[in-house]
Amino acid sequence: xxxxxxxxxxxxxxxxxxxxxxxxxxxxxxxxxxxxxxxxxxxxxxxxxxxxxxxxxxxxxxxxxxxxxxxxxxxxxxxxxxxxxxxxxxxxxxxxxxxxxxxxxxxxxxxxxxxxxxxxxxxxxxxxxxxxxxxxxxxxxxxxxxxxxxxxxxxxx
Numbered sequence: 001x002x003x004x005x006x007x008x009x010x011x012x013x014x015x016x017x018x019x020x021x022x023x024x025x026x027x028x029x030x031x032x033x034x035x036x037x038x039x040x041x042x043x044x045x046x047x048x049x050x051x052x053x054x055x056x057x058x059x060x061x062x063x064x065x066x067x068x069x070x071x072x073x074x075x076x077x078x079x080x081x082x083x084x085x086x087x088x089x090x091x092x093x094x095x096x097x098x099x100x101x102x103x104x105x106x107x108x109x110x111x112x113x114x115x116x117x118x119x120x121x122x123x124x125x126x127x128x129x130x131x132x133x134x135x136x137x138x139x140x141x142x143x144x145x146x147x148x149x150x151x152x153x154x155x156x157x
Contacts, residue, residue: 027052039064047075055084062088066096073102080108083140087114094119107131113140120145129156 030038030052042053042064054065065071065079066089076099079085090112099105100123109115110123121144124132132153136146 023048023052035060043068044070046070050075051078054079054082054089055086057086059086059088062086063092065089066092073099073105077102077105077108080105080112083113085112085114087116090115091119094123110135110145111138111141113142115141117142117144121148124149124152127152129153132156 026048030041030049033041035058038053038056038058038061041049042056042061045053045068047070050065050068050071053061056062056065076093079089080093080099090109093099093105094109094115100109106123106126110120110127120142124135124145127135127149132149135141136150136153138146
């Protein structure tokens with residue numbers, strides 16, 4: 001029985017703690033699903049499933065994650081901070097006023113290298129001078145965003 005393949009049952013819709021081994025299996029399972037199934041799972045899935053699907057390369061899946069009724073502000077902040085998040089998810093976050101009124105989410109979106117440049121530049125005016133200076137020195141984000149942050153910081157002083 002040593003070589004027996006064990007199946008681990010995990011709910012895809014109920015929130016529960018998941019260890020690394022199960023997370024890998026879950027990622028493999030989700031990767032094998034067709035796009036319509038992933039879209040449906042994005043809407044109904046638990047926090048772990050939505051986190052995995054927020055990194056999906058398909059725009060429809062990414063938008064479905066953001067339209068999930070189970071989405072919380074903490075989920076949005078974690079998606080915004082992750083460099084693995086699909087840029088479509090970042091775009092959806094940036095388009096939502098409620099999310100962008102949260103300074104933690106705003107900062108995470110602006111600090112994320114995958115945030116579309118046009119979106120990032122649009123929100124720079126909401127930062128304080130010291131935050132603009134931090135953005136202007138952040139080498140992981142676009143040079144255009146850094147340059148605009150520097151220009152704004154000089155203008156505000």
